[in-house]
Amino acid sequence: MQNLFTFAFCVLGFELSAMVNPKLKLNPKIFDKDVEEAPIRNGFGEGLLFLGGKNRNVVALSADLTESTRVEAFAKKYPDRFFEVGVAEQNMATIAAGLGVSGKIPFIASYATFSPGRNYEQVRTTVAYNDANVKIAGHHAGVSVGPDGATHQATEDIAVMRVMPNMRVFVPCDAIEAKKATIVAASIDGPVYIRFSREKSAVMTTEDTPFRPGKMETFWDSRKPQAAIIACGLLLRNALIAAKELEKENIGILVLNSHSIKPIDQRGIVGAAEKAGAIITVEEHQVTGGLGGAVAEVLAGRHPVPVEFVGMHDTFGESGAPQDLIEKYGMGVKDIKEAVQKAIARK
Numbered sequence: 001m002q003n004l005f006t007f008a009f010c011v012l013g014f015e016l017s018a019m020v021n022p023k024l025k026l027n028p029k030i031f032d033k034d035v036e037e038a039p040i041r042n043g044f045g046e047g048l049l050f051l052g053g054k055n056r057n058v059v060a061l062s063a064d065l066t067e068s069t070r071v072e073a074f075a076k077k078y079p080d081r082f083f084e085v086g087v088a089e090q091n092m093a094t095i096a097a098g099l100g101v102s103g104k105i106p107f108i109a110s111y112a113t114f115s116p117g118r119n120y121e122q123v124r125t126t127v128a129y130n131d132a133n134v135k136i137a138g139h140h141a142g143v144s145v146g147p148d149g150a151t152h153q154a155t156e157d158i159a160v161m162r163v164m165p166n167m168r169v170f171v172p173c174d175a176i177e178a179k180k181a182t183i184v185a186a187s188i189d190g191p192v193y194i195r196f197s198r199e200k201s202a203v204m205t206t207e208d209t210p211f212r213p214g215k216m217e218t219f220w221d222s223r224k225p226q227a228a229i230i231a232c233g234l235l236l237r238n239a240l241i242a243a244k245e246l247e248k249e250n251i252g253i254l255v256l257n258s259h260s261i262k263p264i265d266q267r268g269i270v271g272a273a274e275k276a277g278a279i280i281t282v283e284e285h286q287v288t289g290g291l292g293g294a295v296a297e298v299l300a301g302r303h304p305v306p307v308e309f310v311g312m313h314d315t316f317g318e319s320g321a322p323q324d325l326i327e328k329y330g331m332g333v334k335d336i337k338e339a340v341q342k343a344i345a346r347k
Contacts, residue, residue, distance in 0.1 A: 020240075021221050025208040030237070031244060037200040040234060041139050043178025044196055045070025048107055050179070051186050052078045058186060061096055061108045063089045068198075069109035069139045089115045093122035093134070100132035105186050112138030112154030112195060116161055127191050128164045135185045136161075140198045142284030143312070143329060144234065149319035154195075155312045159289025161193040162262040168192045168213065169262040171232040171283075171291070174203045177259060180211040188213070197284070199322045201234035214263035220244070222252035226347075227340045228272035229255045231282035232291050235310075235331055239282045242336040251340065252276075261294055269298045273305045278343035280308045282336055284326070287311040306346035308339035 020026055029035045051058045052074050059081040062071045066084065075082040085092045089110055096106040108115060116123045116136060127134045138161075141154045162169045168188060172178040178196060185192040210217065216230070220243045231239040236257055243253035254276055256268065273279055279299065281292040287309035296307055310331055317325055326332055 019221060021218050024210065024217055024219065025206050026219065027204055027206055030202070030204050030240065036203045038175040038203055039198060039200050040172060040175050040178045041070050041196040041198060043172065043175035043180075044109070044137055044139075044182050044194065045073055047179040047182025048074045049077065051183060052081065055105065055186065056081070057103060058105045058107070059083065059099060061085055061092050061106060063087060063092050063110040063114065065110055065139070068111075069137060071109050089119040090122045093119040094126045096134045097122075097126035097130060097132040100127070100134040101130060105133055105135065107135045107137055109137040109139065111152060112141040112157045113152055116157060116193065117154060120160060124164060128166045131166045131190050133189055134191050136191070136193045137196060138193060139196045141195045142197055142233065143317035143325040144197055144199050144201075144284060144322040146199065146322040146325065147319050150316040153317040155284070155286050155317065156289070157193075157195060158261055158283070158285050158291065159293065162294060163289070166191050167262065169195070170213070170259055171195045171261055172259050173233055173236040173257055174201060174205055176203060176205045176207060176209070177211055181259065184211065184213060195233070197234050202237045204237055204240070211259065213260050214265055215260065216256045216258045216265040216268040218254060218256050220253060220255035222247060222254060225252040225254045225276040226344050227251070227253055227278040227280060228276040229253060229280045229282055229336065229340070230258050230269065230272065230291065230295055231255065232258045232261065233284050235282050235284050235326070238331065238333050239336055242333045242340065245333070246337060246340060251344070253340065258291060261291055264294050264298060266298050266302070269295055270303045273299055273303045277347050278306045280310060280336065280339045280343055282310040282331070284331060285311055287313060306343045308343040310336055310339050
């Protein structure tokens with residue numbers, strides 16, 4: 001009887017000390033093996049189609065990748081508002097800039113290695129410099145693109161875009177959040193970059209989960225955290241799994257979803273640092289200049305604490321299965337747990 005009571009108390013204590021944030025109304029199957037999966041890029045297509053029915057000023061441009069970037073449904077339903085420019089990303093950006101300063105709300109879609117990769121100068125000079133109302137959808141980002149290899153795996157795009165004046169940068173964690181980010185982008189006056197992954201990934205949020213530009217949300221909350229993990233994109237689920245496992249090892253963790261890289265939630269970052277005393281950033285991107293760089297910049301100026309960076313460390317990817325590549329380049333659950341241990345040890 002005593003053993004049963006002790007077991008029940010331990011279970012109850014774990015549930016009370018660490019839990020998925022109920023206020024966010026997240027997917028109740030978030031940790032289950034059979035959790036629903038969907039490509040994050042699907043949310044872009046759904047959001048674009050929704051916007052097409054709400055606002056006639058919304059138009060879409062594609063660089064010969066209509067199906068892959070999920071623009072196809074919009075193109076079929078609103079052919080008079082769709083422009084196929086072919087393999088000409090530079091032209092796509094400049095055409096969109098003209099539309100964007102003429103009362104339209106253009107969305108341009110291609111792989112992130114091509115847009116903003118190939119058309120960087122046009123995005124900089126015709127879109128950002130003119131503060132043109134253009135929304136840039138960068139698809140197939142990160143090494144989870146898989147077999148396409150390094151030439152198609154954008155791991156520098158967040159850094160490139162967040163340094164650009166007038167540009168906002170969103171990295172949704174799942175398909176539902178991607179739809180919300182797309183819809184919100186249309187309501188913002190000025191350039192927006194949204195980053196999308198290719199492969200199916202866990203759906204962690206629901207339609208009722210809040211999405212607020214410039215505001216992080218605490219997905220996993222421990223009463224006595226020893227470290228805070230700030231993540232973006234599909235790797236947020238790895239961060240959550242790592243946190244749950246660490247809690248069982250009596251290491252309290254916060255996990256925050258930083259879907260908004262620019263504007264970054266400075267208050268949220270400092271608050272997490274004050275509460276936990278150590279920060280780990282997790283992203284499917286180069287740690288230099290990406291989410292990790294953005295978080296470190298905030299902490300350096302306002303509340304320095306030990307920081308560890310999980311992501312791509314000054315290397316290109318390669319061809320392979322998505323999950324194998326995530327593990328090889330140190331972005332798996334085990335790697336996140338090790339980064340947490342290192343950060344705590346430096347406190």
